[in-house]
Amino acid sequence: MGGKRRRLAQKEQANAKRLQKGQPGHDDAAGQPKPKKGANPAHQQKQHEKPTIPFNPEDRILLIGEGDLSFAASLATHHRCRNLVATVLEKSAQELTEKYPHAAENLTAVTSPPPPPQSDDEGEEEEDDAEEPDHHLAAAGRDAAPIKNRIVYGVDVTRPLPASASRPPPSRILFNFPHVGGKSTDVNRQVRHNQSLLVSFFDHALRALAPGGTVVVTLFEGEPYTLWNVRDLARHAGLQVDRSFRFQAAAYPGYHHARTLGVVKARSGEGGGGWKGEERAARSYVFVRKGDTPLPIGTSKVNTGKKRRREQDEDDSDDDF
Structure with missing residues (x-):
């Protein structure tokens, strides 16, 4: 036992010397425990990454190829979009x-979204509102504005x-x-076939886009989607990557990912077929007309019933464009 205690004492002394020199000890410099074996630091960072x-x-937002309208319903209900x-x-x-x-249900939510729910933690909401009066007034103004959301059928890009x-x-x-x-x-x-689809979309979107407006395309990561070369297709159409x-x-x-061919039946006969596209890694690409300065994006807070976030969600932008 005496030898074990001596080793522990020596270990503590060594750590103390490292900290005095500004070096981390066996735990990191902030005193946090070391990550578990096999943990991927990049993956852990993404788990806590702000969207x-x-x-x-x-904004006046145009959604193309909306499928089951669950994304549009989320924009109307949770993001309070009124001009969609x-x-x-x-x-x-x-x-x-x-x-x-x-x-x-999504169709109704888009055209007649319910009022945003109140936070259960009224104290925290009041504190946030006191610190952000301008945002609070802006949100109140949006909710009082008339709803212009609508659905257009039969749109082939x-x-x-x-x-x-x-x-x-x-x-x-x-x-x-x-x-x-x-x-x-x-x-x-x-x-x-998919490249041809995107070429047509970019061409028609560019003609419709307001000055400074942005075009956003979201794709799954990995092949075959990376083979589509979405950035090059957009450039040839007259857009540049932002x-x-x-x-x-x-x-x-x-929001739930909807497949182009519709609801897939599982072996049990229930809808879904085990497809969970919203759980797959995906990436959004933002394009702007060549020579244009993109319109700024302000703070858009998601109303999920929890305490509202204070800052604009940051991206992990690609810098190699």
Whole structure:
């Protein structure tokens, strides 16, 4: 026992000397325990990374290829967007709900979003409001503004956007997870089909975009999506890359990835088929018209019933564009 105590005493003395010299000891300099074996520091950092919201609630937002409308519903309900146009390929609400039976609730949420819920922690809300009076008044003004959200059916991005979707010009155009569906089982052909889809989208989006507006495309990371070369396609269309950031589905409560072909049945017969696209790593790319200065993005706070965040969500922008 005496030898063990001596070793512990020597260890403590060595740590004390390191701290006096400004060097970390066996724990890090802040006194935090060492990470568990096998832990990936980059992965741990991403777990706590603040999400980037690429729009302001006051922006006129155009959503392309909205699928089951769950993303649009989240923007209307949780982000308090009041000037939102969501487009779908389906020609009617009936066709949409036949493809995505759960879309009826999202459809209502887009056009008639409920009032934002009050925080359970009134003390913390009041403290935040006292420190941020301008934001509080701005939020109150948004909630009092008339709701202009609407849904436009039968929009095919391989064709020019109809005036009902593109007028007045939107300041943000978002296309989440574009995909042509199962055109081919050949990877190269499938890549070409999706590249053709994006080329058409960029061309038509550029014509509709307001000065300084941004176009945002979100794709899954890894192949085959990296083979699409979305940045080069956008450049050839007359757009330039502003930045990119990691897409975090959790920033959009209620959002679930919808497949192009509709709801997939699982073996049990239930909808979903085990597909959880919102859990896959994805990245959003922000483009602006060449020569334009992009409109600024302010603080967009997600109303999830928890204490509101104080700062603008930061991105992990790519600097190598």
